[in-house]
Amino acid sequence: MTSPAAIACALLAFAAAASAQATAHLAARIVPVDAAPIDGGVLVEDGGRIVALGAKKDVAIPTGANVVDHGEAWLCPGFVDLHHHVSGGGGDINDMVLPLNAELRTLDVVKPSEEAVRRTAAGGVTTTLFIPGSGTNISGFGVLLKMRWGGSLDAMVLRQPGAMKVAQGFNPERGSGDLGATRMGSKELLMRQLERGQAYEAAWRAHRDGKGAKPRFEPELEQLRQVFAREVPVLIHTAGLRDCIATARMFQDVFPVQMVLSHGCFDGWLAAESLARRKTPLNLGPRMFQFDPYGRMQGMCQAYWDAGCTDMSINTDAPVVAAEEFQLQGAMAARLGLPWNAALMALTLAPARQIGVADRVGSLTVGKDADFQVVDGDPLDPRHAPRAVYIEGTLVHRLGDVR
Amino acid sequence: MNAPFRLVAAAALAATLAAQDGAPAAAAPAQAPQSGPNLPAKPFELWRPRRPKEEKDYQVAKWGPRGLPSPGYAFRAAKVLPITAAPIVDGVVLTKNGLIEAVGAAKDVAIPAGYEVVDCGDAVIVPGFIEMHCHIASESFDLNDTVHPTNPEFRTLDLISMEHDQIRVGRAGGISTALYIPGSGSNMGGFGTLTKTWAKSPEEALVRFPGSLKIAQAGNPERGSGDLGTDMMGMSEGIRMTLLDGKRYWEQHEAWQAGKGAKPKFDPTLELLRGLFRHEYLVSVHTQIYQVVLQTLQMLRHEMGLWTVVVHGEFDAYRLSGNAYESGMAVAAGPRNYHFDRATSQFLGLMQTWHDGGKYYAWRDPVLGLGRDGVGVNTDSPVVPQEQLTVQAAIGVRLGLPHEVALRALTINNARFAGIDHRVGSLTVGKDADLGVWSGDPIDPRSAVQVMVINGQICYRRDPSRPVW
Numbered sequence: 084m085t086s087p088a089a090i091a092c093a094l095l096a097f098a099a100a101a102s103a104q105a106t107a108h109l110a111a112r113i114v115p116v117d118a119a120p121i122d123g124g125v126l127v128e129d130g131g132r133i134v135a136l137g138a139k140k141d142v143a144i145p146t147g148a149n150v151v152d153h154g155e156a157w158l159c160p161g162f163v164d165l166h167h168h169v170s171g172g173g174g175d176i177n178d179m180v181l182p183l184n185a186e187l188r189t190l191d192v193v194k195p196s197e198e199a200v201r202r203t204a205a206g207g208v209t210t211t212l213f214i215p216g217s218g219t220n221i222s223g224f225g226v227l228l229k230m231r232w233g234g235s236l237d238a239m240v241l242r243q244p245g246a247m248k249v250a251q252g253f254n255p256e257r258g259s260g261d262l263g264a265t266r267m268g269s270k271e272l273l274m275r276q277l278e279r280g281q282a283y284e285a286a287w288r289a290h291r292d293g294k295g296a297k298p299r300f301e302p303e304l305e306q307l308r309q310v311f312a313r314e315v316p317v318l319i320h321t322a323g324l325r326d327c328i329a330t331a332r333m334f335q336d337v338f339p340v341q342m343v344l345s346h347g348c349f350d351g352w353l354a355a356e357s358l359a360r361r362k363t364p365l366n367l368g369p370r371m372f373q374f375d376p377y378g379r380m381q382g383m384c385q386a387y388w389d390a391g392c393t394d395m396s397i398n399t400d401a402p403v404v405a406a407e408e409f410q411l412q413g414a415m416a417a418r419l420g421l422p423w424n425a426a427l428m429a430l431t432l433a434p435a436r437q438i439g440v441a442d443r444v445g446s447l448t449v450g451k452d453a454d455f456q457v458v459d460g461d462p463l464d465p466r467h468a469p470r471a472v473y474i475e476g477t478l479v480h481r482l483g484d485v486r
Numbered sequence: 487m488n489a490p491f492r493l494v495a496a497a498a499l500a501a502t503l504a505a506q507d508g509a510p511a512a513a514a515p516a517q518a519p520q521s522g523p524n525l526p527a528k529p530f531e532l533w534r535p536r537r538p539k540e541e542k543d544y545q546v547a548k549w550g551p552r553g554l555p556s557p558g559y560a561f562r563a564a565k566v567l568p569i570t571a572a573p574i575v576d577g578v579v580l581t582k583n584g585l586i587e588a589v590g591a592a593k594d595v596a597i598p599a600g601y602e603v604v605d606c607g608d609a610v611i612v613p614g615f616i617e618m619h620c621h622i623a624s625e626s627f628d629l630n631d632t633v634h635p636t637n638p639e640f641r642t643l644d645l646i647s648m649e650h651d652q653i654r655v656g657r658a659g660g661i662s663t664a665l666y667i668p669g670s671g672s673n674m675g676g677f678g679t680l681t682k683t684w685a686k687s688p689e690e691a692l693v694r695f696p697g698s699l700k701i702a703q704a705g706n707p708e709r710g711s712g713d714l715g716t717d718m719m720g721m722s723e724g725i726r727m728t729l730l731d732g733k734r735y736w737e738q739h740e741a742w743q744a745g746k747g748a749k750p751k752f753d754p755t756l757e758l759l760r761g762l763f764r765h766e767y768l769v770s771v772h773t774q775i776y777q778v779v780l781q782t783l784q785m786l787r788h789e790m791g792l793w794t795v796v797v798h799g800e801f802d803a804y805r806l807s808g809n810a811y812e813s814g815m816a817v818a819a820g821p822r823n824y825h826f827d828r829a830t831s832q833f834l835g836l837m838q839t840w841h842d843g844g845k846y847y848a849w850r851d852p853v854l855g856l857g858r859d860g861v862g863v864n865t866d867s868p869v870v871p872q873e874q875l876t877v878q879a880a881i882g883v884r885l886g887l888p889h890e891v892a893l894r895a896l897t898i899n900n901a902r903f904a905g906i907d908h909r910v911g912s913l914t915v916g917k918d919a920d921l922g923v924w925s926g927d928p929i930d931p932r933s934a935v936q937v938m939v940i941n942g943q944i945c946y947r948r949d950p951s952r953p954v955w
Contacts, residue, residue: 261633267640267668267676268631274754325624328688329644353649357687376649 105129105148106476108455109139114159114462115447116431126158128453131475136449156470159427159462160447161209161454162409163434165246165318165366166345166398169199169406170213170228177218182255182263183276186303187223189213190243193236199406200239204230205480206407207456207469210241210435210444217250217320220263220273224248224306225318227440229454231474241440246343247310249273250320251330270329277338280307288312316341316438318366327354335361343437345398349373352383355390364437365392367429369400371415382419384429395425396434414465426463524843524852526811530860532902533814534793536765546761550681550692552909552918556942558582558601562592563923565610568913569897579611581919584942589913604944606923609936612893613913614662614920615875615928616900618770618818619797619864622872623666623681625650630671635707635715636728639755640676642666643695646688648681652872654946657683658954659873660928662920662940663693663901663910667797670702670772673715673725677758678770680904682920684938684945693906698795699762701725702772703782722781729790732759767905768793770818779803779810787815795903797864801825804839808853811860816903818862818895821870823881835885837861837895858891862900873954876928883929892929918942 106128113124115136125142127135135142144150168176171192178187193213194200203211214225227245231238251273252266263269283304289295309315321330321344331354334342344358345366350373358365367384375381387395397412399405404412409430417426435445443452453476456462456469472480541549559581566577568589578595580588588595597603621629624645631640646666647653656664661683668675677696685691703722709715715724738750739760761767769792773782779796783806787794796803796810796817802825810817817840825834843855863878865871870878879892887895901911909918919942926933934953938946948954 256628262631264633265628265631266645267629267637267642268633270641270644271631271637271639278754323625324647324649324688325645328646332644350647350649353647354687357689376651376654 105134105145107144107148107150108153108158109150110153110158110457111155112157113447114157114427116160116427117446117448124158126447126453126455128473128476131453131477133447133449133451133453136447153457153471156457156459157462158447158455158457160431160445161456161472161474162207162430163210163396163438163445164203164208164398164401164406164409165212165343165396165434165438166368166400167203167211167213167406168216169203169401170194170197170211172197172199173402176214177216177222179218182219182257182261182269182272183221184215184219184223185221185247185276185280185307186305187215188226188244188306189215189223190226190240193226193228193239195232195234195236195239197232199401200230200232201480203401203406204232204472204474205469206409207458207462207472208406208409209454209456209472209474209479210440211406212245212318212438214246214248214318217248217254220250220255220269221276222248222250224315227438229474231477231479241443244306244309244315246316246318246438247306248318248320249334252321252323252326254320266325266329270333274333274337277307277333280304281311281338284308284311310340311338313339313341316343318343318345318438320345322346322348322351324350324353327351328357331358331361331363335363341439343396346400347387348383350375352381352386352390355387355392358387359391362394363392364394364396366396366398366434366437367416368398368412369404371412372419380419382416382421384416384426385420388421388425393425394433394437395429396437397426397429410462411465414463417463423463524855526854526857530811530816530857531814532793532816533787534765534768534905536763537793537905538764538766544761544766545764546696546758547766548692548695550694551690552584554584554690554941556582556584556919558598559939559942559944560595560597560601560603561606561611561921561923561939562603563606563609563611566913567610567612567893569613569893570912570914577611579913579921581921581939581942584919586913586915586917586919588915604937606936610924610926610928611913612660612922612924612928613897613911614922614938614940615660615896616904616906616911617656617661617664617864617867617872617875618795618862618900618903619820619866620664620666620872621669622652622656622867623648623664623679623683625652627669630669630675632671635672635709635713635721635724636674637668637672637676638674638699638728638732638759640668641679641696641758642668642676643679646679646681646691648684648688648691652868653683655954656867656872657938657940658935658946658948659875660922660924660935660938661872661875662922662938663906664872665697665770665904667698667700667770670700670706673702673707673721674728675700675702680906682940684940684943690941693909694767696758696761696767697904698768698770699758700772701769701786704773704775704778706772718778718781722785726785726789729759729792732756733763733790736760736763762792765793768795768903770795770797772798774798774800774803776802776805779806783809783813783815787813793905795862798866799840800836802827804834804836805844805853807840807843807855810840811854811856816860816862816899817856818864818900818903819882820864820878821866823878824885833885835882835887837863837879837882837892838886841887841891858888858894859899859902861887861891861895862903863892863895877931880929880931889929896928
């Protein structure tokens with residue numbers, strides 16, 4: 084084990100991009116997620132990346148490397164939560180004067196010193212998509228962050244923009260007298276704005292290809308342009324059967340964008356067959372169950388899974404469910420019938436793929452970021468809190484430091 | 487299923503069955519005698535001359551799937567009422583893969599191997615009923631976005647859900663197809679959807695989108711002081727101008743398709759109106775009171791040339807029944823099913839007065855009625871609960887509508903008004919396997935649905951210890 088002093092040094096120094104030398108982490112079991120678990124494994128980190136991974140007998144530990152022996156604990160990837168609102172401290176993410184706000188972004192709201200960021204990391208969550216609220220139909224663009232608290236913003240940003248946030252039904256329904264007081268009006272407004280964004284992107288693309296005049300610069304459409312260039316996905320707050328189908332129609336059948344359907348709660352699972360047919364990427368939660376019309380408790384993830392929706396991740400919608408209880412969301416999904424493998428995948432690699440950062444995070448794979456957690460056993464067992472969490476090789480949490 | 491259903495008032499039913507007609511095209515013998523001097527000599531014909539002949543010829547409307555997998559069933563019951571053919575005593579209906587395969591007397595219909603026989607005993611099998619004015623195919627209302635006076639860009643398609651209480655109770659009341667339309671908060675609430683009341687998903691439930699354009703005149707859509715549209719003049723101006731825009735857009739498309747002009751720029755606000763002028767779907771009009779329905783007739787049917795169905799028609803509007811007959815404008819009446827005529831202090835039955843005109847009471851010059859083919863019925867649910875569609879028909883009969891016309895109103899007439907009679911509205915080979923197994927005459931309010939079948943799937947069985955209604 085490393086000494087307490089070494090840990091303290093690491094905590095102070097984690098704003099630095101990479102450690103000076105390689106570190107070998109030994110553990111009783113390593114769960115890479117994209118490969119079979121390794122008993123008696125070693126993970127070698129250098130410069131913030133995973134440079135080697137395997138059974139102790141197969142991996143040569145570089146000369147001069149630090150060796151950290153985690154004893155009987157397991158290593159598993161840091162979790163990825165695609166629906167997270169607390170990296171700015173809570174509020175300040177619903178600017179609702181206009182019904183559509185494709186010009187807004189959360190980047191300027193992030194507080195690296197925020198207590199909630201530290202707590203998120205303590206829950207084993209190393210990557211989050213910090214998105215605006217659902218007060219309006221397009222509430223702005225979120226940023227993908229590493230939960231490296233206490234340092235600079237630059238050290239946290241994984242990708243900017245991370246995703247556009249769209250909200251359907253319920254929350255964004257507007258006051259009496261406004262267009263968008265019901266789903267019909269808000270859908271119409273949303274379609275109009277998306278059509279404008281699509282045309283704007285096409286005009287710029289044509290101009291770049293020498294086929295048209297330079298379009299007039301429209302600041303409120305600039306970020307939408309990236310969506311239609313398929314550089315930035317759309318995360319759509321959608322709950323209930325009706326809105327699930329409406330979202331699939333709009334963002335899969337009509338607009339060719341990269342999309343993730345987020346929430347899917349209440350009776351949304353009744354749309355599962357329609358979504359399975361479209362291979363809709365799902366990011367489920369925070370409510371993990373529904374009392375169905377016949378009074379039975381229906382596991383939400385299980386219902387989608389059984390219908391063939393296999394592109395599935397899970398969220399907390401923090402602060403709706405506390406960010407540090409992300410693991411518990413996965414445990415609930417498994418308790419209510421989602422297979423263990425699928426539940427672990429839904430906390431790690433699936434969300435990383437859905438949002439387009441699986442080349443960096445989501446699994447313990449050589450070449451990816453060394454973002455991992457040290458757990459006393461099965462990472463889906465709620466009795467096991469992460470005893471240590473590393474982001475890009477740097478210790479960001481040790482059990483007992485918070486809580 | 488072997489529950490021996492008791493047929494209530496069997497003798498009464500037998501008497502009404504005797505009045506059932508043959509297929510409409512068939513020659514005279516089975517034809518019911520038209521009674522009363524004001525009934526038209528020829529059956530009512532709905533006016534929609536441009537309607538495409540086949541589903542594949544529709545350009546704007548989308549039809550839902552048909553023939554989805556379902557088990558083979560043979561439903562056998564004491565009475566089968568196909569509606570467009572003579573009643574069958576001890577009949578069998580064969581269904582498989584969402585469609586009706588055979589309808590006939592038990593002695594004539596061979597049940598193929600592997601088909602489950604559902605013995606319904608003394609029960610009566612009728613087609614699933616069709617609701618022409620439904621607001622409850624979604625769990626909250628969410629149907630009145632009323633900022634603009636006209637909203638042809640809105641649609642109910644994205645709102646549909648079929649596992650909430652109201653629609654579940656509705657299908658337990660025998661309703662299998664509903665025209666789910668926006669509210670009447672604005673003059674054009676948007677486009678409605680024709681949907682089955684049960685399926686595995688709303689997409690499988692779809693019959694046709696758009697089902698209709700909802701237009702509302704007078705009453706509800708009148709706007710706050712200071713807005714254009716505080717009265718009929720302003721409202722009609724708004725409806726007319728929007729429809730004229732749509733008509734122009736349709737004409738540009740027609741010209742382009744005839745090789746006489748450039749392709750019009752796609753306009754999402756007007757695109758669905760184009761299908762309206764192609765007669766791919768109807769305009770279902772919230773309109774009531776004589777002068778309002780007169781305006782409907784003049785503006786929508788005659789001036790705009792739309793396939794027009796009145797989906798209220800209350801108060802004294804029935805006085806226009808002769809004009810409606812001559813113009814091919816149908817009336818799916820309700821939810822208020824009577825009119826109190828102050829001149830004579832009498833209750834007039836709404837469906838009955840539309841059916842046989844204005845001869846009896848206060849109207850001095852008798853007018854022609856719509857006859858048995860021109861009258862439908864609605865609940866405007868939740869104004870009247872969806873499951874009471876048959877009670878609406880019962881009130882019609884109580885106030886003078888022939889029983890046979892009430893059954894047609896619930897089934898083939900509503901289906902024809904909506905343009906879906908090739909799929910639903912009667913027990914006919916090749917149509918959708920939508921049927922209700924009733925404990926007795928469905929027009930008798932004491933009867934209840936025992937089994938409900940939609941698209942060939944048994945989607946409801948009555949539990950006597952815990953009935954849905």
